[in-house]
Amino acid sequence: LRQYGSAAEAVLRLGVVLLLAVGVGACEQRDPRLNVLLVSLDTTRADRLGCYGYEKDTSPHIDALAEDGILFTNAVAPAALTNVTHASLFTGRNPFNHGVRFLLDARMSVLADDQLTLAEVLRAEGWQTGAVVSAAAASSNFGLNQGFDLFDESFVEGDGHQRPGNSTLAVASEWLESASEPFLLWTHFFDPHDPKILPPLEICDRFKPERVDNVLLNRIALYDAEVYFMDQMIGQLLERLDGLGLRERTIVVVVADHGESHGEHDWWGHGVIYQQQIRVPLIIRLPGGPSGLRVDQLVRTIDVAPTLLSWLDVDPLRLPHVDGVDLSQVVSGNPASAPTSAYSEAVNMQVYSLHGKKWLKTDKQYALTTDRWKFIYHQLRPAESELFDLLTDPDEEINLHGTGLPIEEELARELRRLDPMVEEISGLVQPDDRVIKALESLGYVN
Ligand SMILES: [Zn+2]
Numbered sequence: 313l314r315q316y317g318s319a320a321e322a323v324l325r326l327g328v329v330l331l332l333a334v335g336v337g338a339c340e341q342r343d344p345r346l347n348v349l350l351v352s353l354d355t356t357r358a359d360r361l362g363c364y365g366y367e368k369d370t371s372p373h374i375d376a377l378a379e380d381g382i383l384f385t386n387a388v389a390p391a392a393l394t395n396v397t398h399a400s401l402f403t404g405r406n407p408f409n410h411g412v413r414f415l416l417d418a419r420m421s422v423l424a425d426d427q428l429t430l431a432e433v434l435r436a437e438g439w440q441t442g443a444v445v446s447a448a449a450a451s452s453n454f455g456l457n458q459g460f461d462l463f464d465e466s467f468v469e470g471d472g473h474q475r476p477g478n479s480t481l482a483v484a485s486e487w488l489e490s491a492s493e494p495f496l497l498w499t500h501f502f503d504p505h506d507p508k509i510l511p512p513l514e515i516c517d518r519f520k521p522e523r524v525d526n527v528l529l530n531r532i533a534l535y536d537a538e539v540y541f542m543d544q545m546i547g548q549l550l551e552r553l554d555g556l557g558l559r560e561r562t563i564v565v566v567v568a569d570h571g572e573s574h575g576e577h578d579w580w581g582h583g584v585i586y587q588q589q590i591r592v593p594l595i596i597r598l599p600g601g602p603s604g605l606r607v608d609q610l611v612r613t614i615d616v617a618p619t620l621l622s623w624l625d626v627d628p629l630r631l632p633h634v635d636g637v638d639l640s641q642v643v644s645g646n647p648a649s650a651p652t653s654a655y656s657e658a659v660n661m662q663v664y665s666l667h668g669k670k671w672l673k674t675d676k677q678y679a680l681t682t683d684r685w686k687f688i689y690h691q692l693r694p695a696e697s698e699l700f701d702l703l704t705d706p707d708e709e710i711n712l713h714g715t716g717l718p719i720e721e722e723l724a725r726e727l728r729r730l731d732p733m734v735e736e737i738s739g740l741v742q743p744d745d746r747v748i749k750a751l752e753s754l755g756y757v758n
Contacts, residue, residue: 357571373547381597388654394449404617404634423455431459446502448750477545511541
């Protein structure tokens with residue numbers, strides 16, 4: 313019996329050893345490097361999402377993602393123009409260092425080939441890279457296709473210049489199904505940008521205001537419906553990721569390129585750099601990382617690329633000269649490594665205006681935001697520069713410029729050190745007709 317038992321034990325042990333060996337073998341075959349799903353939300357201000365305190369239920373899926381991951385409550389974009397901020401997102405650089413500063417000018421609107429992007433670095437390191445964008449403002453016209461094996465910018469299912477999120481979702485899901493790991497997938501949603509392509513009627517009805525005669529409420533209701541529709545698409549994309557068994561091997565980043573003004577500062581749309589335009593949602597779900605973590609330190613969208621490289625274990629020097637910092641330490645509870653200020657600019661005023669305030673068309677603005685203060689220098693009208701105490705005045709209604717607060721000179725000095733000023737422009741270099749046509753369709757040209 314004993315002998316028999318021993319033999320049985322031996323067989324059992326062998327079986328266990330074999331099973332372990334098979335298991336280890338399977339693990340060895342799988343590339344241990346993580347995938348990245350980077351979702352950019354066009355025109356989405358942080359305070360219109362539930363996880364940032366909005367009272368309406370516009371974002372159940374993004375909210376759930378935040379509960380499973382990290383919510384950055386104070387994330388700042390470097391501009392409020394699609395091509396400029398996406399260039400910053402992928403290079404980790406401020407606009408004055410990557411050179412994309414305008415939307416409608418052939419000189420400073422296209423990301424130059426010599427600018428390295430996150431996608432180029434990851435592709436060179438063996439990641440498969442795919443991008444599915446939803447509007448001409450995020451297209452290859454602006455050099456944003458750099459580093460992507462697949463760059464899908466077909467807007468046929470939209471109006472030729474933009475497409476609804478369901479079309480983007482379909483292409484992104486299909487790509488995911490056949491992607492080899494590790495991969496980087498950038499999915500860009502454009503729905504909240506403008507009311508040209510409306511969400512389904514039942515979603516519009518869901519957010520219908522009580523007073524339909526109120527233009528402001530109607531506008532916000534439509535925006536909320538578009539955010540909700542986009543959130544549904546993101547929910548489906550994340551579900552697809554789960555269905556393919558990729559959840560535990562994929563870092564998910566949800567970030568907006570910029571926000572939107574709904575009448576604040578007498579402004580509709582984006583382009584300028586008040587908090588409604590530059591305070592953006594940033595949510596990251598990291599496999600094995602913290603869940604339900606809120607990071608209140610000031611961070612910037614230029615920090616996303618260096619942070620991802622750190623988590624992906626790629627040498628940060630592969631993406632040199634970044635202005636952003638690696639936030640992994642901040643996430644691990646070391647706030648000392650958080651950035652101390654965020655730079656933003658609006659030097660596009662010559663060509664961009666949606667409503668009123670025509671004088672803004674000839675202004676150039678440069679802002680530095682800290683965890684408390686924000687200084688906006690008006691290059692062409694220095695006397696109209698602005699200083700706000702965001703702690704007591706988050707809506708930037710009380711201009712403290714010129715009241716003698718030492719912080720103003722400190723921030724002004726730091727701005728001068730960064731040296732972002734654009735020289736006087738004697739005349740715009742028009743992009744080609746195809747680009748102008750697309751931008752007109754998206755509401756960028758008066
Ligand atoms: Zn945009």
